[in-house]
Amino acid sequence: MAAKVSSTSPKFTRDLPESRRQQLIEATARCLARDGLAGTSVRHVAAEAGVSPGLVRHHFEGMQDLVAETYRATGKQIAALLDEALAAAGPSAEARLHAFIETSFKPPLLDADLLAVWLAFWSLTRTDPQIHAIHAKVYAGYRRLLEEMIAALAREHGIAIETRQSALALTALLDGLWLEHCLDPKTFSAAEAAAIAHRWVDGLKKGS
Known part of the structure; x- marks a missing residue:
């Protein structure tokens, strides 16, 4: 899962190197969302960003490096959005789990452009070692957060829960519904998807 891809092309002036790298990453995300992995190249990213291909190569070794950095940045954006929602939910583990679910099924995380970008990353996970390593890190953090909240839920309600398997199950449920x-979207609504996940958490709380 990832943040909404901006449709505004960046304007380059005398930006700092990190700012330029970020603008190129955002342009890559827009290209992936619109044209898919096969239709995204250094030339296309440069055109999207309004710069020369040489400038792209100045900041990145090539498309493999650029796609990897885009995956890493997208993962960080998602984590930041989820962290913000959890902070607003307060200290209750149950409230935090439900906030995690609600955020997963609302914009900017629930978005067709984001799906297109995420599918591009997934398609490279088995063949690209760098993408595989980023995927493992992103999802390890995602599952670790869920494990921590599920363990806290067990403590709050005085019940025994197998946290690792429960986190794996909830991750699969959320990913499947989101995908x-x-x-x-005609298959079921975002509200229905969230309701299914909420009921799963309620069942977990009851020990079922």
């Missing part, structure tokens, strides 16, 4: 809804 299916983005592929075909």
Whole structure:
């Protein structure tokens, strides 16, 4: 899962190197969302950003490096959005779990462009060692957060929960619902997807 891809092309002046790198990453995300992995190249990213291909190569070794950095940046954006929602939910583990679910099924995380970008990353996970390593790190952090909240939920309600397996199950449930809804929103609504996940957490709380 990732943040909404901006449709505004960046304007380059005398930006700092990190600012330029970020603008190129955002341009890459827009290209991936619109044209897919096969239609995204250094030339296309340069055109999207309004710069020369040489400037792209100055900041990145090539498309492999640029896509990897875009994956890393997208993962950080998602983590920041989820952290913000959890902070607003307060200290209750149950409230935090439900906030995590609600945020997962609302914009900017619930977005067809984000799906297109995420699918590009997923498609490289088995063949690109760098992407595989980033994927492992992103999802390890995602599952670790869920494990911590599930363990806290168990303490709050005085029940025994297998936290690792429960976190794996909830991750699969959220990813599956998110993917299916983005592929075909007519199948079920975002509210229905969230309700399914909320009921799963309620069942976990009851020990079922």
